Amino acid sequence: MENLIDAFFNIDIMRQAAPLLLKGAWVTLQLCAVVILLGLFGGLGLALLASSRSALLRLPSFVFIDIFRAVPPLILLILICAGLPFMGIRVPPFAAVCIAFLLNNSAYFAEIFRSGIKAIPKGQMEAARATGLSPAQAQAWVILPQAIRNVLPDLLSNVVEIVKLTSIASVVSLSELLYSANMARAVTYNSSPLVMAAGLYLLLLWPLVRVISRFQRGLSISH
Amino acid sequence: MTAAQPLPTLEITALEKRFGETQVLRSIDLKVRNGELVFVIGPSGSGKSTMLRCCNRLEEPTSGAIHVNGKPMLGIPRRDLDRMRLQVGMVFQGFFLYPHLSALKNVTLAQRKALGRPRAEAEARALEMLDKVGLKHKADAMPSELSGGQQQRVAIARALALDPKVMLFDEPTSALDPELVGSVLKVMRDLRELGMTMIVVSHEMQFAREAADRVVFMDGGVIVEEGPPEEIFGNPKSDRLKAFLSRVSGEAA
Numbered sequence: 387m388e389n390l391i392d393a394f395f396n397i398d399i400m401r402q403a404a405p406l407l408l409k410g411a412w413v414t415l416q417l418c419a420v421v422i423l424l425g426l427f428g429g430l431g432l433a434l435l436a437s438s439r440s441a442l443l444r445l446p447s448f449v450f451i452d453i454f455r456a457v458p459p460l461i462l463l464i465l466i467c468a469g470l471p472f473m474g475i476r477v478p479p480f481a482a483v484c485i486a487f488l489l490n491n492s493a494y495f496a497e498i499f500r501s502g503i504k505a506i507p508k509g510q511m512e513a514a515r516a517t518g519l520s521p522a523q524a525q526a527w528v529i530l531p532q533a534i535r536n537v538l539p540d541l542l543s544n545v546v547e548i549v550k551l552t553s554i555a556s557v558v559s560l561s562e563l564l565y566s567a568n569m570a571r572a573v574t575y576n577s578s579p580l581v582m583a584a585g586l587y588l589l590l591l592w593p594l595v596r597v598i599s600r601f602q603r604g605l606s607i608s609h
Numbered sequence: 610m611t612a613a614q615p616l617p618t619l620e621i622t623a624l625e626k627r628f629g630e631t632q633v634l635r636s637i638d639l640k641v642r643n644g645e646l647v648f649v650i651g652p653s654g655s656g657k658s659t660m661l662r663c664c665n666r667l668e669e670p671t672s673g674a675i676h677v678n679g680k681p682m683l684g685i686p687r688r689d690l691d692r693m694r695l696q697v698g699m700v701f702q703g704f705f706l707y708p709h710l711s712a713l714k715n716v717t718l719a720q721r722k723a724l725g726r727p728r729a730e731a732e733a734r735a736l737e738m739l740d741k742v743g744l745k746h747k748a749d750a751m752p753s754e755l756s757g758g759q760q761q762r763v764a765i766a767r768a769l770a771l772d773p774k775v776m777l778f779d780e781p782t783s784a785l786d787p788e789l790v791g792s793v794l795k796v797m798r799d800l801r802e803l804g805m806t807m808i809v810v811s812h813e814m815q816f817a818r819e820a821a822d823r824v825v826f827m828d829g830g831v832i833v834e835e836g837p838p839e840e841i842f843g844n845p846k847s848d849r850l851k852a853f854l855s856r857v858s859g860e861a862a
Contacts, residue, residue: 507705509705512705513701513764515694516697516698516768517718517719517723518691518724518771519691519718519719519722520723532709
C-alpha cells in the first residue's frame with residue numbers, strides 16, 4: 387500500500403513536477419482553444435456544403451467527412467509530421483497538430499451539424515424563403531438556431547472528446563500536458579506526475595461535463 | 610388586354626409543371642383581380658397546391674409565366690425573386706412558425722432582415738398585425754404555447770406584416786381541430802372585407818360558397834371549370850365537377 391502511494395500519489399514528486407505540468411496544461415488549453423474553434427467553423431462550413439442542393443458541392447464534402455471520420459487522428463498526425471517534410475514542407479508541431487485536428491474534428495462536427503440541419507422540417511426553409519429571406523438569411527436566422535440548439539449536447543460532448551484527444555500531440559513532442567507529465571515521470575522514475583495530469587484534465591473538463599448533463603436534464607424537462 | 614382594363618394582381622399564363630415523367634399541371638391560365646378571393650377546389654393530386662406553390666416559386670414551374678402586378682416572377686435573378694416574394698404572402702397547411710422565436714419575433718424577422726425595417730417600426734407593425742388576427746395578447750408566447758388555430762393566425766400575421774399584394778392560402782385549416790377552424794376562417798373573412806387579394810386552396814366548401822368571388826375547379830392538372838360559387842356549386846357543367854361535388858357532399862353527410 388505504501389508502495390502504491392509512493393509510486394502514484396507522491397506529494398513531493400508532484401510538487402516538483404507542478405511547474406512543468408502547469409506549463410503543459412497551459413499549452414493544452416491554447417491547443418484546445420485553437421483546434422475546437424477550427425473544428426467548429428470547419429464543421430459548420432462542411433455541414434452547409436453537405437446540406438447543399440448542388441451535388442457538385444455535396445459529394446466532395448461527403449467524401450471528406452467519411453474519410454477523416456474513419457482515419458485515426460493519431461495516424462493522421464504522424465503522417466503529417468513525417469510526410470510533409472518529404473514534400474519540402476516543414477511544419478512546427480503545434481501547426482501539425484492543428485492541421486490533423488482540423489481534418490478530424492471538422493468531419494465529426496460536420497456530422498453533428500448536418501444531422502441537426504437535416505432534422506429541421508422542410509417547411510421551415512420554405513416559410514422563411516416565402517417571406518423573402520435569402521437562402522443565407524434563412525440558414526442564419528431560422529435553420530441554424532434550431533439545428534444548433536437541438537445538437538448542443540452532442541457538440542459539447544465532442545468538445546470533451548477533443549480536449550482529451552489533444553494528448554496525442556505528445557507523440558510529436560509538443561510539450562502539452564501529457565508530454566510534460568511523461569517527461570516528469572521519466573526524470574523522477576515515478577508515475578505520480580501522470581496521476582497529477584489526470585487530475586488536471588479532470589479539473590479542466592469537470593465543469594464542461596456538468597454543463598452537459600445539466601443541458602440534457604434541461605432538454606428533457608422542456609420537451 | 611385593352612388599356613382600360615386594370616392589370617391583374619396575379620396572372621398565371623400557360624403554366625406547366627412536370628415532376629420527372631409526371632405532368633402535374635398543364636396549360637394553366639388564371640387571372641386574379643385586385644381584391645378578388647379566388648377559391649380553388651379539386652380532388653387530392655389535382656395540382657391545386659402545386660399551382661399555388663408555383664406562384665411564389667416554392668415549386669419551380671417547367672414553363673409558362675407568372676406575373677404579380679405586371680412584374681414577372683420567373684426568369685429573374687434570385688435577389689429580385691426574394692424581393693418579389695415579399696409581395697406574395699403564403700400560409701401553409703402546417704403553419705411552420707419558427708419554434709425558437711416568440712410570436713412577435715416570428716412576425717418581425719422577415720420585416721427586419723428582408724424588408725430592412727428598423728426594429729421599432731417592425732415591432733409596431735407586428736403588434737398591429739397580431740391585433741388584427743386577435744392575438745396581440747400572445748405576442749410574447751412561444752409557438753409551442755399556442756393552439757393550432759392561434760399558430761395559423763400568427764402565420765397569417767407574419768405574411769401580412771410584409772404588406773403583400775396577394776395572399777396564398779394552402780389548405781390553411783386542414784391540419785386544425787374542427788373547433789379551431791372557425792377562428793382562422795374569420796380572419797380570412799376579415800381580410801377579404803379589407804380588400805386583400807387572395808387565392809385559397811381548401812376543402813371548406815361552406816366558406817367557398819359564402820366568401821369566394823370565384824371558384825376554380827381543378828382535376829388532373831388542368832382547370833376544368835370556373836365561375837361564381839353559385840354557378841359552380843348550384844349548376845356544375847362538367848361531369849368531373851359533378852362527380853367531385855357529389856363525392857364531397859357524400860363525405861360531409
